[in-house]
Amino acid sequence: MTTNTTMQKAARLSDLADNGMKRIEANGTPILLIRRGNAVHAYSADCPHAGAPLEQGALCNGRLVCPWHKGTFDIATGALVEPPALLPLTRYPVRVEHGDVLVDSMPEPSKTSAPTAADTRTFAIVGAGAAGAAACAALREAGFAGRIVLIDREPRTPYDRTVLSKFVPSGEMPVDEVPPLLPDDFFATHAIETIQADVTTLDAGARRIDIGSAPSIHYDAALVATGGIPKxxxxxxxxxxxxxxxxxxxxxxxxxxxxxxxxxxxxxxxxxxxxxxxxxxxxxxxxxxxxxxxxxxxxxxxxxxxxxxxxxxxxxxxxxxxxxxxxxxxxxxxxxxxxxxxxxxxxxxxxxxxxxxxxxxxGVTPATDFLDGVTRNDDKSVNVDASMRVTNGLYAAGDIARFELQAPVSERVRIEHWRVAQQHARIAAHAMLGIPPKEPLVPYFWTYHFGKTFEYVGHAKHWDETKFTGTPDTFEFIALLGEKGKLVAAVGCNREKQTGMLVEALRKPLSLADAMKIAESA
Ligand SMILES: Cc1cc2nc3c(=O)[nH]c(=O)nc-3n(C[C@H](O)[C@H](O)[C@H](O)COP(=O)(O)OP(=O)(O)OC[C@H]3O[C@@H](n4cnc5c(N)ncnc54)[C@H](O)[C@@H]3O)c2cc1C
Ligand code: FES
Missing domain, CATH: 3.50.50.60 (FAD/NAD(P)-binding domain)
Known part of the structure; x- marks a missing residue:
């Protein structure tokens, strides 16, 4: 085998634990090496969502789970599996030679699925928040080559709403520096039309969206992701x-x-x-x-x-x-x-x-007043099926959607959390393209108080047992909430790797005893 001169030695294979990760630098570029048997993968070491050090995350189910907000990536390809990251990991060429791990600091070209044929369909997305942004990214990632129109009343969307109650009012982050959810050139590069306008009517029967005096938009499929209005x-x-x-x-x-x-x-x-x-x-x-x-x-x-x-x-x-x-x-x-x-x-x-x-x-009220031809619940939310479909050609995601949760409990719920909204959006985007959901969605959220992040995995309306590992008083713990011996939710502080493992493990029923083994793992 010839040695490519741009490849440089980054580590010895024996320096990497099997199924382990190591952060290295190649020409000043932080790169994450992941070893699986004798194979090594090399990716960007900082999460594409908010820059978390990925080596502190969890490896499980063939996936890498980000420590901070549980963005999840396929270990073999770097592909995005779960938000709130919306883009895959950047890949770097890597190979093992004579026990040395050689890496190139020039990334591989990014791969997007090539559209199979010209597509004349129009997909409209109403609301450019958490779910709207995730839907745009997921549609192009899955190869949709038709027209995408993204409409929001706010200027310069989509942006990270979650910092508005944390670093903005504390004075650490000026409002104008709230981070965008996608790179500035994403919409132009991916031929996504963005319209700043108030949607006054969406007629589900006629598949038509009215935006004031501008011409109406006729769609083949639409996703409504308009979030909540504070009460x-x-x-x-x-x-x-x-x-x-x-x-x-x-x-x-x-x-x-x-x-x-x-x-x-x-x-x-x-x-x-x-x-x-x-x-x-x-x-x-x-x-x-x-x-x-x-x-x-x-x-x-x-x-x-x-x-x-x-x-x-x-x-x-x-x-x-x-x-x-x-x-x-x-x-x-x-x-x-x-x-x-x-x-x-x-x-x-x-x-x-x-x-x-x-x-x-x-609290908030779901922003759905503009929907015509759609049955709404008393709280103004809309019911969706397992693929986030409201009715033919119309999907809903995020804070407005009442959906069938399957794991860890079966229940029709409305959940107002960032990652869930983006999970909905990916399911809906795939359904618009005829791709059914592969796995149950496990809810997750984080909340931040006085420099401490608390994480919540799962969904517990009732539980009959709470088991702790670690010490709540020092803010280093996981509390496992169980019902009939099964884990229904976990609350963690300063245990980011373990909550990453739990969010993956909860895709299947998990006994409290097995959950405790994960919570207590190193
Ligand atoms: C201050 C704050 C902090 C939060 N922090 C956290 C957190 O730390 N962790 C967490 O998990 N969750 C957090 N959340 C909750 C999370 O932000 C929401 O669950 C999530 O944003 C819901 O996504 P969505 O896409 O449904 O709606 P949104 O993100 O609210 O997006 C809806 C978009 O639709 C637009 N829109 C609405 N109606 C119309 C219309 N008629 N025409 C055109 N545009 C319209 C709105 O302008 C908005 O941009 C927070 C929420 C807030 C408000
Ligand atoms: S920093 Fe990785 S998911 Fe947020």
Whole structure:
């Protein structure tokens, strides 16, 4: 065998554990080597989603699971298996010679499936958020050569909405620097038309989308991924002209900009609703040294999702950082307060809280008012089948979709989380091309408070047993939530590799005992 001069020795094969990973540098390029038997694969070492060090992820089921948000890649090809990464890993030429692993720092050309024939179909995607972006990427990745039209009312989409409650209100990231979900030239390079417009009607029967005075778009298949609209407070006095501008909702970049401007002028924030967004904002506003009070019904935060013990952990974490948490209370009314211009909020027990502004974190309503010819549920969500189909030619994904979860429990659910929205989108995009789903979707989300990321794998509405490994008090643990001896969900902090293994293992029924072995693995 001749030696290619651009290949350089990166490691000895014996330096790599079988089924192990090692990060190396070749000509200054970080490369991940993965060994499987005598074969070695070489990929970009940083995750294409948000740059996580992939060598800290998990290898299982022939896949590499990113430590940070569980983007998943095929080990043999680098192909994308699960979001929130939307692109495959960059591959580098690699071979083993005389026990040396030789790598080229020039990447292999990227491969997209070649379209088989000219395609005259139009696929429309309404909503360029988490799911809309994932659908565009998945359609082109799967070789769709027809017309794709992506419509959103927001400018410069798609972007990472999840940072709006974390690094933006804390002041670490200016709103204009919120990262895009795909490279800037992606849409032009992949011939995807992007339209900034409000969709006023989607007529499912006529397969037509109306966007104000512009010509309607006629589609062969459409995906609706319009997300949620934050619910307004039903607080007496909250609609008054001198109060309404001081109540902040948070869904998009404009909301975040307004929140940051308001926070810059205030000293005391009142967060109504101990939701994920509400408590993340509480954490971020404490980082910028504001006084923060949280008022919410319930005993402890996230009790429904995590149980009372972990709920108390979140409460202690927030209180330890100076957040005043008042659980078991509803806000009833708001009125202008003292001469200094503070607001006075009255609670259901008659107590009052004085604050400069309010952040409402009380949930969202699915944004589906523009749908015509589609049955909607009472909460305005739409039902989809296993391929995310609503009706002929129409698919739905993300926060608006009520879908049949198959693993770890069978249940019709609506889940408002980033990775799930993008999983939906990939399933829908494939279904638009006639490709059925291969595996059950396992839900996952992350949430960030005071520098700590908490991860949740699975879906537990009920559970009869909680087993811990590690120590919650030091924020290094996994809690396994089980029902009838089977794992239904896991909550982890600082155990990213193990949660990566669990998210793959949960595609099949998993006993609590086997889940504990994974949770306790090195
Ligand atoms: C501040 C914040 C932080 C979050 N953090 C996390 C997190 O840490 N982890 C996590 O798992 N999840 C998080 N989530 C939840 C996650 O962002 C959502 O579940 C996800 O964005 C849903 O994706 P989607 O595609 O359904 O909707 P979206 O991402 O909301 O996208 C919908 C798009 O549709 C557009 N649109 C709506 N109606 C119309 C119309 N009529 N015409 C044109 N365009 C329209 C909107 O402008 C929007 O761009 C967070 C949510 C928020 C708001
Ligand atoms: S950084 Fe890898 S999935 Fe987010």
């Amino acid at each position: 307004r407070l039903t607080l007496q006095g909250s609609e008054a002209d001198n109060i309404k501008p001081r109540i902040r909702l948070l869904r998009n970049r404009d909301d975040a900009r307004r929140l940051v401007d308001t926070a810059a002028q205030g000293e005391h924030a009142l967060v109504l609703g101990a939701s994920f967004v509400g408590l993340e904002v509480a954490s971020a506003l404490r980082e910028r040294k504001l006084r923060v009070t949280v008022v919410s019904p319930g005993n402890v935060p996230f009790e429904k999702q995590f149980g009372p013990e972990l709920g108390r952990l979140f409460m202690r974490l927030h209180e330890a950082h100076g957040v005043k948490v008042r659980m078991g209370r509803h806000a009833r009314a708001v009125a202008p307060g003292d001469a200094n211009g503070a607001l006075r909020v009255t609670l259901d027990n008659g107590d009052t809280v004085s604050c400069d502004f309010i952040v409402a974190g009380v």
